[in-house]
Amino acid sequence: MSNAEPGSGEKQNLRDWLRTETPTSRRHAKIASLYQGWLTLKANKLAMIGLFILVFLVLVAIFAPLLAPADPFEQDLANRLQPLWGEGHLLGTDSLGRDILSRLIYGARITLYIVTLVAMIAPIVGLFVGTVAGYAGGWIDTILMRITDIFLAFPRLVLALAFVAALGAGIENAVIAISLTAWPPYARIARAETLTIRGSDYISAVKLQGAGPLRIIVKHIWPLCMSSIIVRVTLDMAGIILAAAGLGFLGMGAQPPSPEWGAMISEGRKFLLDYWWVATVPGLAIFTVSLGFNLLGDGLRDVLDPKDAGDA
């Protein structure tokens, strides 16, 4: 603090406070370490591109009604299959004359909806199963991990397809099917973390203070599993988007007239050779978003989980 220049004022003080090596409180330490992480992430150009893409996606989804030039459901058969850069239709129109750009913009909401739901369900189930197995040990561990392995040994897309076949097509069922196939890796990670934490001194200390297993798991083990889980979630998101789009493409996810990107590709497929943009443009959207998640996930791994970063 003493060598802070007099002219720079409060801004400099705040930065010093954030970068301190000797935090004065628990909250201070937490914020300072978050700031350090942010600085590392900011230095990673690719990760920032990924973050930018995702922020853009969220903004588009939120402001869809303001951004979309037309109603995504409004059909205009006189103007069907209009070319790119056409008049009033920047990305052309589909086989029913609906504005493709508007459908893409509204489709962002669906993508975000699916991703958010799966990202909430799968890691929580996995975290729960993994920590309970790791902490309890013994036969509970054996049984839970055996179940996890069984799910892990399955082909994910085929299993998701079978689930949707039984539950019926639709966006909620697609979310359930994807979540059911996505949780096992989280359980593995959480169990591994729990096994290393379980024997540590501070857990014994909390135990001596009289904490029960539930409190130990929720308050003292879960927070420590978070960083590896978050990295895994971010890296998984791309796969989830691709799976959801694949289900949509097969007609097993969002149903027409919903502007889901995968379903849009499937609709445009019939006109591929003559009107190529109808099927290819939504694919670019899927690709961009999942690339964004992959880039950010790579960067986050370097920040949160330096042990297997392995990249220069």
Place this chain on the structure above:
Amino acid sequence: MSATIQTENGRRASPVFSVVATIAKTLGTIAITMLGLLFITFVIGRIMPIDPLISILGERASKEMYEATYIKLGLDKPLVVQFFYYLWDVVRGDFGVSRLTARPVIDDIIRVFPATLELATIGTIIGVFVGIPLGVVAAVKRGTWIDQTARVIALVGYSMPIFWLGLVGLLVFYGILGWVGGPGRVGIFYVDIVPTVTGLILVDSILDGQWDVFRDAVSHIILPASLLGYYSLAYISRMTRSFMLEQMNAEYVTTARVKGLSEWAVVWRHAFGNIKVPLITVVALSYAGLLEGSVLTEIIFSWPGIGSYITTALLSADMNAVLGGTVVVGLVFVCLNIFSDMLYKFFDPRAR
């Protein structure tokens, strides 16, 4: 003296015992995993639908058919008994009759599986022969533009929807350039010319000496196989790179260099020699992944494999076919996983 002999005997006996134990354990793992898979398909097929019979027979089934199936599936019995009925059927290879093709599901699967196998095998070969050198070079030239390019190639591969890439590929290489054959395994003039021996059309056409069929089949398989190959390449090259980086930092590499070995020998004989074993696992996993990844690819290319079979069945609510296909894909998947584990143990004494 006798004590020494006994320990020696004990030592000699133990490896044999451990091999037997390992095999038994592996078979046990396969059995338990398969039991789990069958339990899940049982739940999907018999418990989740409101009326499992309608999901098997369709809505227009006659009353006699309905009742016959009701008795055959044992739907009047408790669920546990039904599950054992189901297990017994599956063990005998009886997945029921497909509503769509009106043939036993197992016959259908035997007929379509070689097509998928052919596609995934060629895809894996492409992935191995491009992905491994790419990963090795990326690790050796770490941080250079080659490494960055390899990284981008892999990232793009991870992020691309495969069915979309297939469509674009079809549009460009078939629709516009006309370099490759279109959808299907062979052109319409070559269908059913070669007798089916192995079911792999590339092999069958050679066996029969029909070179024009072979050429046509190659022009049809090259695009979908390259697509799948790209996916396995993305995974294999990343894994190869991280394995290689670990080796290149090891002391024995420095020693080899100090000895004056050529860089080629250091990289390929010493460092690469040490990553062969983990690579086998990676390749086996990606092969299993391709068997599954081919579901969407097969749809795009009208490839008559198991992926097309399952999805067509799915769209016409043909539950027996869907579940039968799921079980078979699952079985192959599980076996490949465990097989790669065993290979690992076989080649790497430390893992035993």
